[in-house]
Amino acid sequence: MRYALVIDLARCIGCMTCSVACKLENNLPDGTWWNRVLTVGGASMDTAGGRFPTSTLSYLPIQCQHCENPPCVKACPVGATYQGAGGIVLQDYDRCIGCRTCMMACPYSARTFNMKKPAYSVDVKLGDAMVPEHQRGVVEKCTLCFHRLARGEQPACAGDICPARARLFGDLDNPYSEVSKILHKRPFTRLHEDKGTSPRIYYLK
């Protein structure tokens, strides 16, 4: 089983619904985003680059790329980062010593570190009950909602949640899955493939 996420950059409108869905599903603390949508254009969010009439603006949703050859897994000195079923890269909060070597190793700046005791804007715990408690002094990242995958569901950021239907999730080992079929039809790219990480997030051009 090889899970993959396919993001159609031609459809992404930068609404950040996927980011918010992730934040809610995983009860992320204030200031923590596992999935964020970056602006490809100007120096600030949602600003275009270049000059009128040839200015450009597009979006790049980014999260942990769940690489097939993850540099973070190699870099972790205590094995707190590991590859789970389907090739998902996971983090064991109870083992993480907070050295942040994995953050140095990640070419995608996909990881976040809890500098302080996690604080939340609401008094109730949001999201799925199976999501591990967030801890101070450990590194976190996108888990591809492994707790949902275990139930046969899709990650919170994929599927119908995206209003532009820009995100597809599936198993690359299944030739009939949506992701396999679309990758055969459309040209795609992966971020920083030259680094040898073999990321599993595919971006359709």
Next chain:
Amino acid sequence: MLMSWTREIAKVIHSMSMGMWISLSLSVIGIGCWIIQMILGMQVTNLDNFNAWGVYIAGFVLATGIAAGCLLFSAFPWLFAWGENYRKYSFISALFGGSIAVMAAGLFVLADLGSPERIWLFVTKLRLSSPLAWDAVSLASFIILGICFARILCSYYKNKTTLNRVRSMALAVFTGGLLVTLTSFAFAGQVGRPLWNNAGQTLSFLFAAIIASLCVLIPVFSWLAKNKKIDLKQQILAKICNMTAMFILGELIFVFSEILIGLYAGAGEDYAAAKWLLSGNGAIFFWIEMTCLLSAFLFLISSNVKFHLLGGLFGLAGVFFIKYNMLQSQLMHPLISNSGPFIYTIRADYFYIPSFIETGICVGIVAFSVFVCQIGMRYLPKIDDMEKA
């Protein structure tokens, strides 16, 4: 036994000099800052998700380099005929490198960990694919090699062992000292950090280790000579200073090469980092680094003895800023730097300066190392007496 230890400690306290009281006070302040960090978390630092490594790691790398360089300096006089005149300094160098410098490195790592209470996992769950694991193994080997070598030198001076055994141990110590190149892999091995990801870093780490260790040993030897614990001829000190200056020159060549190669491209990651260092937000620290290294070089090659200590100080500061700038120039230029939610955007006007707590902890670690060194130098036997015995 407890009473005799108490009497001994009381004796030390009564005989402490002003310098020792200052070191001890700064150490206590450092401990206080660390307690604050432990209670409130790393939010008291100026680190963030992009700039996740700062002054603690710079200090750690510097201390590791000092440890390795001290071991190299302690071993080479026994392996190379031209180094025979430096044999009497091997004992101090091995002891200093194998204990105090490693202790400082360990304290810097402890301060940097987000969950220091889990440090025991370094022993029970160590994963050997990680460069940080290699760092841990290197540091452990520095302690063992340094202390064992110091012990074998004592035995040699007491005619309880042979020169061949000393030489065998020296070879092991020299090889161990070269392990500092392995510690560079925590940076050079990161494919996601192209500015670090080159073989030149390995050599730079070795040179920096030698420079830093000699810059620390120069004042240590000078103090010991002043207090008649060792016989330090001006000629020997001058040669050590010249040796240090040559390695500083090598490091300067490396730094200038990196900058020029980056600028030559005219665009791209290397260019952006070079420009950031030369004239951007990182310029102040880069030019401090250059000033320190050039001043150190000039002071160390000077024939005026008074300048040698200054040269050591500037050299040490220069190496610290080499590591600091190496960290910042890369961390301020991640591969993915598009704008996004505020917390994940590298701001154009941003540069990292350690917070008060970070500074307090670093000063505390350095002060504690100095304090331990001061106590150690007090109880150090006269090397010449050891030799004659």
